[in-house]
Amino acid sequence: MIDKQASKDKILDLVKEYVKEYHLTETEFHEGDRISYAGRVYDEEEVCNLVDSALDFWLTSGEYCQKFEKEFAKYLNVKYCSLVNSGSSANLLAFMALTSPLLKDRQIKRGDEVITVAAGFPTTVSPIINYGAVPVFVDIALPTYNLNVELLEQALSSKTKAVMLAHTLGNPFDLKEVKLFCEKHNLWLIEDNCDALGSIYSYDGIEKKTGTIGDIGTSSFYPPHHITMGEGGAVVTDNPLLYKIINSFRDWGRDCVCNSGQDNLCKNRFKKQYGKLPQGYDHKYVYSHFGYNLKATEMQAAIGVAQLKKIESFVEMRRANFDYLNSKLSDLQSEIILPIATENSKPSWFGYLITVKDIEDRNKLVKFLEERNIQTRMLFASNMILHPCFTQMSETEGEYRVIGDLANTNMVLYNSFWIGVSPKMTNEMLDYMAESIHIFFQNKKDGEM
DSSP, rough: OOOOOHHHHHHHHHHHHHHHHHOOOOOOOOOTTOOOSSOOOOOHHHHHHHHHHHHHHSSOOOOHHHHHHHHHHHHHTTTTEEESSSSHHHHHHHHTTTTTGGGGOOOOOOEEEEEEEESOOGGGTTHHHHTTTTEEEEOOEETTTEEEEEHHHHOOOEEEEEEEOOTTTBOOHHHHHHHHHHHHHHHEEEEEEETTTTEEEEEEEEEEEESSSSSEEEEEEEEEEESSOOOEEEESSHHHHHHHHHHHHBBBBBBBBTTTTTOOTTTTTTOOOOOOOOOOOOGOOSSSSSOBBBBBOOOHHHHHHHHHHHHHHHHHHHHHHHHHHHHHHHHGTTTTEEEEEEEEOOOSEEEEEEEEEEEHHHHHHHHHHHHHTTTOSEEEEEEESSSSTTTTOHHHHHHHHHHTOOEEEEEEEHHHHEEEOOOOOOOOHHHHHHHHHHHHHHHHHTTOO
């Protein structure tokens, strides 16, 4: 009789053969083939990990989750990582952690304000609104597409408790100025790092990965992102109290810190008194927050463990693809604004943002590229407050505040879009994208657009 491990090895050998035969077949690119802005990049290791996890049939978080948390924290050089089921959940937990009464006078309460931007993805903002805090929208600066730090003091009020910002498409915001502002006014800083895993910012002369300079950082592992689990995300911090609170909110709001399948780690399970509960009430069922169940599964983490081994190569390919596109489009600066990395940063680019100077050109160019099978994307919401979800919200009633006229945010709304630089792309694909953009503007010059 074959033992358990030998049986598993036999299965995994077949899986490797299957993946090589049916998943890793490369096809040569031909002009007109669909170019997606991003997608999964993997090999047999991810699939074998997935099957290995499935064979063990430990369905909730377990050894793979713990291994990923340890390795991800090591990669970012932070103390603590909490794995969750999505980047949106990561943002939710990052914000909700700051509402904990355990933070005393630094607790964010309903009606308190959080400085952010309107040009971005909604899940950076929705936790603020859903809790009942007030987002304060500040304009961005071009061509970095990140918050205009010169407006920070203007956005400040006696109710300001935090700043929550995303690094736009991998380009870090001005962490030095934002961090100094937060330290000056005793504010929390959440870095939404979902589009920027692997980006580097030189802070006080030391190169640090984005997501590690603020109080809390978040990541997303949705398929188009820098690494994937299918669905998945992470929250990181160096603060042990915030780590405890994050895990409490993630795990139903419980006070207990035992992992799944573990009992009485604290050795006080039936000894203490909490709140108004009876003395000795089972600590596994004591709740210190109104929490959620946002844990990831072993299957997700198994994929992530394999992906994490490839992150540095993915980042380098994204940078190389961005630089290649930049060189190919540099002669079009009379027509478009090229994206520029923030000072003191080395972005891990998620996409290549293009802002056309003529407002009439954006929709025409996007349509032209899509007709040539080149996938395009807007800068997500572009201007959040113009979307239907804000229809019933009122600035005059104090449900949000806007600083200035959001002129650059609105320019992005009407003039900007982006194309991909993912590791899936070859130089032939990048050449075709650049050539297509050149053809568009040549046609315009010739009066054909």
